[in-house]
Every structure is written in structure tokens, then in C-alpha cells.
Amino acid sequence: MREKIDSPCVNICVIHPEARLCTGCLRSIDEITRWSRMAADERRELMAQLPARADQLIQRRGGRAARLKRMDQSV
Numbered sequence: 001m002r003e004k005i006d007s008p009c010v011n012i013c014v015i016h017p018e019a020r021l022c023t024g025c026l027r028s029i030d031e032i033t034r035w036s037r038m039a040a041d042e043r044r045e046l047m048a049q050l051p052a053r054a055d056q057l058i059q060r061r062g063g064r065a066a067r068l069k070r071m072d073q074s075v
Contacts, residue, residue, distance in 0.1 A: 007035065008050055019056040026053040 009032075012024030021028055027035070031046060038046070 008047060016057050018058065019053075021053060021056060023057060026050045026057075 008025040008027065010024045012022075014023045015021070015029065016023050022032065025032070027046070027050065035043070
């Protein structure tokens with residue numbers, strides 16, 4: 001029998017466009033897809049890594065002006 005481990009899902013399923021992580025649980029799409037097939041130790045390891053990923057999510061603010069500024073910086 002397989003050991004059960006809680007899912008980090010908090011039902012806020014939005015993928016951040018730059019970090020490519022779910023803004024709710026901080027998992028990648030691949031990790032979300034593989035979750036049910038992961039071994040318990042792999043799940044535990046991933047759960048331990050998730051809190052450190054929060055820094056990767058940069059809040060998007062500023063609307064059109066911020067987009068234009070980013071475009072100017074990339075040129």
C-alpha cells in the first residue's frame with residue numbers, strides 16, 4: 001500500500017508567466033502532472049523545496065507603462 005502525502009494544492013491554479021510555477025502551490029506544470037505518480041520520498045523532497053520558490057514569483061504591476069519600460073530595457 002502506498003503512503004499518502006498531502007498535496008500542496010490550494011486551489012489557486014494560475015501559472016506565473018515568467019517563473020512557470022503555479023502561484024498557489026509553487027509547483028511546475030510537470031510536477032503537478034506527475035504528482036500522483038511520484039514516490040512518497042520524491043513528494044516529500046518536493047514539498048520541502050516549495051517554500052523557497054516563493055521568491056521566484058515577481059508580482060506584475062504597472063500595466064502598460066511597466067511593459068513599455070521592460071521592452072526598452074530588453075532592446
